[in-house]
Amino acid sequence: MSRILIFAGTTEGRLLAEFLNRQKVQAYVCVATEYGGQLLEENKYLEVSHTRLNQEEMQHLIAEKKIQMTVDATHPYAAEVSANIKGACEETGCEYIRLLRSQTHISEESMVCVESVDEAVEFLKQTKGNILATTGSKELHKYTAIPEFADRIFARVLSTPEVAEHCAALGFTGKHLICMQGPFSEELNTALLKQFDARWLVTKEAGKNGGYEEKIRAARKAGARVVLVGRPVQESGLSLEEVERYLVEKAGISVRREISVIGIGMGSRENMTCEALKACQYADLLVGAGRMLEQVQELKKPVFVSYKPDEIYDYVMSHPEYEKVALLQSGDLGFYSGAKKLMEKFAGEEILVYPGISSVVYLCDRLHTAWEDVVLTSQHGRYVNLISKIRKNQKVFALMGKGSAVNELCRKMREYHMDQVILHVGQDLSYPAEKIQSGTVAELENENFSDLCVILAENPQPDQVVTHGLEDEVFLRAKVPMTKSEVRSISLSKLHLTKDSIVYDVGAGTGSISIEAALQAEDGYVYAIEKKEEAVELMRENKKKFAADNLEIVEGLAPEALEELPSPTHVFVGGSSGNLKTILELVLKKNPQVRIVINCIALETVAEALDCVKTLPVTDVDIAAVSVGKSKEIGRYHMMMGQNPVYVISCTGGKAE
Template sequence: MNAHNIDIALVGAGMGSESCLTKEVKNLIDNADIVFGAARLSNSFGDSDRQNVIDTYRVNDMIEKLEEADKDIKAVFIYSGDSGFYSGAEAAYLRVKEWAEEKKKENADLNVNIEIKAGISSVSYLASRIGISWQDAKLYSLHGREYKGRVPEVIESARYNEKTFVLLSGASDVIRLTDEILNIKNVILYLGYHLSYDDEEVMTITSDKKEEFLKGEIKEGLYTAFIQNVSPETKYLSYGIPTEEYIREENVPITKEEVREIVLSKLRLFRGCTFYDIGGGTGGVTVDVAKISPDIKVISIEKRPERTELIRKNIDKFGLRNVTPLTGNATETLALFDENNLVKNDNEYENYVREIIKNNPPDRVFIGGTEGQFRDIIRELKKFGRKIRVCMTAVTLETRNEILKLADEDTVDDLSVVEVNISKLVRLGKQHMMKAENGILVATFQL
């Protein structure tokens, strides 16, 4: 086999105009034999009269073309923006490196050199255009990603941080982001459209201009957003939202603030986990868990429709986007996961709930109310066939008795039971006393 060199450069091309190419990247492109990239980039920077310009961003397509090389060749893979910021360059580098090692085994005389070259990111460009620094900003990308999946993180960042940058896919992302972000107090939204091109625009939108902007023409194209919160909220790192901050309704229970603090600690929640709140009530535990991290998926199951509506009100009040409230009997709802019960029927809502349960099996569960179905709920949770950490509370003697029976059975693992007694200061005329509340049993175990 012939001895030859293959030089591969994975380069960041900035926003897309030639004026934003670094001199180093421009020289690499000009001196390349083959130029790969999405049409917008490869056709803009490659010279088809003297180079082989190939419109593709798929690494395997590039490798397939390089397989044909039997002499020295220089290839450039062009990526938009900066090669180190939400770029395909990293994955391409690993794949090309793997391919190069395989080829080296076949031909010891073959030399494959791979390098990555940085470009100017749209974040740094937009920051310079609006005159702000970005070293202390939170950075996110919705470009080419599912909007719904990432937006809770973006909203949380905008609420608690002064600066948030977001890469967007197009007009649909702009519309949805503008509608949601400008519901947050003290937020200013800057949108950069076609940055570095002749038709570049930088728009400033505030909450009082939101409706006017959304009713106007929003052009399709590439956008970068900067969200500035001039007075961000303080994100507390402790558990337990004060009970008085919730929207309450008469005779609808809420887990006491102090008990919630213990429950959340016992649950050992982690980023990316799926949490079920069974017996949602007012939504105390649901909201408290959801506010810990936007990465936690929270599913609240409440039997009574009017209570589900109350939970929705509290979800909206606290601006949460990572909660799915469901209405239904807990045992029957959990049973929808059963592989023997996955056939859809004519009940549209039941099919919706089935999809939620099937696609989001729990890692952590809080049982705040069982209505005598404790054993049935445990049985259905076991059918998920995964390790689930469960925490539950009990006030009535009947539920306490069911929990204590677990200590004598081989039903659960790592059972821990504590009794919590809370007394609160109350005024009696000119005097004060500590008034005791009902004792609460807190049980934690593993399924």
């Protein structure tokens, strides 16, 4: 790796040296004063010298240390030193990199702009009032030309014995000599200007890290006018971040990063935890969606606006100058947050996690209700069978994504006769526009809701049934055929449904299988395929009665009606209209591992089914002949009445090896 030489006459130079030290890269650092050397701790990676060098001595140092890259991070006003460094690099063939302090452009009508301290002094000779001079000790002697300088001028210089002695010899003593080490805050600058009743502030355009912005704002607050000494030459070069990026690429440095994943709560600054805010303050880069970054904009940190993990990862990897990166996420990191994917992307980096206050905690506390018994879910950017969850549980909390989703939920609940449910809708939680509305679905259906909203649904009469096997009498039937309760129980057991199954019910009839499958596969979806119009209308009524919101009725004949449907995990065939084999071929093509159950009453259908399980790529074939007898009261006696025997044939896609 190339040996790097840094002339660190500025804060940026020191920060660059500290960056290389943290990355365990060896560097030789030259500072102008012994005090500058005290700010950098010498170790096995950093060799620090505070000896002033002329061009010839610089050339000797570059040759002796075998330096290949030299970074000139001297002060913008040290034009002579920069010329020597550049000349030394040219003579030795060493690469020269100019690190420039970023210029800050502040428009101020009352500002007096001059090109040098000499010109500033000439201007101040014609003025009255006290002057706070912050241009350093090197040119302080020039201010002695101002009439009554010892009474008018208050000089702020570095806090070293040599500087203090030099200034005292010029006549700056007592309260007129302020020996302090920066950086200086806006508040401190304001206090000094007011304390000394300064009418004038003399400063150089020293950029952001030189405290220039803080001085200008302080002068405005204190009612002082600014005399600005402009930069002597307009240089070309790189910013600190650009130099760090260049060195990483050129010298092959492997950057060690600290990734902080931060839950910021609902969104307002006041809602953030103290440790989350502190992590943002120490970060080099803040990343998040626009509304999240708005809450920390006063930190004046570099930002990248994005919520996409891949985009965020690519940006961070392409900006190695950012060692401490804060990734902001709304709410809490463990509650439907993008934090999981972000942590997967940045696996291998040092990851710190700062939890936040979740919207469920916030809303329940606002409502003075416990959340320990709340079922948590989200339909923001994802499908969730929210109707089923509300039907089965006393309390359900959900992230809604859009305000219109609340209106749609109310419409569905009214259609499914869930009028007993009370909804609490939280909008813009923690923001000034925060609003919480409570009411029945009828009361809230036509309200306008913010897109930043959540709900808490309270159902005083949840459905407590947890097993399949609904009685036949609870279904609306008319004259449409229906799979009877006992056979339906066996058939559903053979299907081996899971909570997220995607089910086809082919030849659905009244929809008894579809309804029970939908109630079991709460997080899945059921497609009921039926060709008869009367049966379709009956199914629609049964869907409303059982609030089976994850059931879709498809009117048509299989297999054509199946072609555009999503791939199934489970298929039940109760009627095939003679198309059993083509139906099975299609579902096996969609999902070779699909689970299949076929109910047969006619012996011809049994023969057709047996041929299918023999010739198609299926395994785990099981055939059960089910005969059910149901009692019937005849007078004072109970007589058993036999039902048609049913053959339940089940199998799974995929031939055994």
